[in-house]
Amino acid sequence: VSYKQKIEQIAKDKQSRIVLALDFPYQRRENRQDLLSKAQNIIDAVSPYICAVKINHHLTLPLGIFDGVQKIITQVHNAGLLAIMDGKVNDIGATNQTIAEYYFEAGFDALIANPFIGWTEGLKPLFETAIKSQPQRGIILLAYMSHKGAIEGYGQTIKDPQTGALTKQYLAFAQKALAFNADGVVVGATVPDKINEIYRLLNEKVPIYSPGVGAQGGTPEEALKAGSQYLIVGREIIQAQNPAEQAFKLAKLKLEK
Numbered sequence: 078v079s080y081k082q083k084i085e086q087i088a089k090d091k092q093s094r095i096v097l098a099l100d101f102p103y104q105r106r107e108n109r110q111d112l113l114s115k116a117q118n119i120i121d122a123v124s125p126y127i128c129a130v131k132i133n134h135h136l137t138l139p140l141g142i143f144d145g146v147q148k149i150i151t152q153v154h155n156a157g158l159l160a161i162m163d164g165k166v167n168d169i170g171a172t173n174q175t176i177a178e179y180y181f182e183a184g185f186d187a188l189i190a191n192p193f194i195g196w197t198e199g200l201k202p203l204f205e206t207a208i209k210s211q212p213q214r215g216i217i218l219l220a221y222m223s224h225k226g227a228i229e230g231y232g233q234t235i236k237d238p239q240t241g242a243l244t245k246q247y248l249a250f251a252q253k254a255l256a257f258n259a260d261g262v263v264v265g266a267t268v269p270d271k272i273n274e275i276y277r278l279l280n281e282k283v284p285i286y287s288p289g290v291g292a293q294g295g296t297p298e299e300a301l302k303a304g305s306q307y308l309i310v311g312r313e314i315i316q317a318q319n320p321a322e323q324a325f326k327l328a329k330l331k332l333e334k
């Protein structure tokens with residue numbers, strides 16, 4: 078069973094397409110021990126209303142992946158959820174492979190990567206590492222990021238090296254995600270028009286994950302209407318008065334679509 082099929086099943090069973098971005102602000106050395114218990118408490122509170130937890134450098138740097146983070150992954154799995162590592166992997170293939178081997182050994186089910194590196198000697202060894210892992214792991218590719226500066230890279234007009242035709246960088250990335258059989262693409266909730274363009278191109282063969290709801294100004298309703306299948310949400314849940322209630326509300330939106 079692929080990662081893409083697993084998360085689809087969990088989303089259906091739990092009736093939630095919310096991926097919790099388990100991000101906390103910088104903590105001074107003397108306060109870092111609290112990070113682990115804070116993370117564990119949030120997962121305990123919101124796990125009934127989410128389908129996966131996305132971990133970023135916010136936790137891997139201070140806690141280490143084989144110490145604190147592995148405990149979090151175990152908790153995530155015990156709650157029947159999947160764990161995504163937001164590594165935005167972006168290096169030569171041999172390095173990407175080593176990065177992936179460590180993350181997968183720690184228990185992550187999927188890894189986010191940057192398609193700007195290209196296939197040969199870039200993404201290919203990463204996809205191969207994911208596919209041959211036991212169980213098979215997923216690779217999610219960025220297609221259009223949620224921040225304003227994304228237009229400078231993902232928003233560029235490019236000339237297709239094969240056909241010579243002009244196209245948008247993000248559409249070329251979406252096309253590649255299809256060709257590589259990626260497990261998902263990330264498109265910012267802040268750019269619903271681009272979500273929709275990409276959605277029409279992908280035709281539900283590759284699901285769209287959208288971060289940028291709330292704190293970054295995107296609205297969940299617009300992202301979902303445009304075609305996002307999963308919402309990646311951090312501060313809007315973590316910094317809410319009642320994170321569980323907030324996660325529940327966001328999960329319900331999709332069902333009302």
Ligand code: OMP
Nearest residue numbers: 098133222223263288289292293310311312
């Ligand atoms: P909040 O803005 O707090 O909801 O967090 C969003 C999370 O999604 C953070 O972990 C970001 O690093 C991540 N993210 C984006 O915000 N924008 C992107 O374009 C891509 C990602 C990502 O790859 O998850």
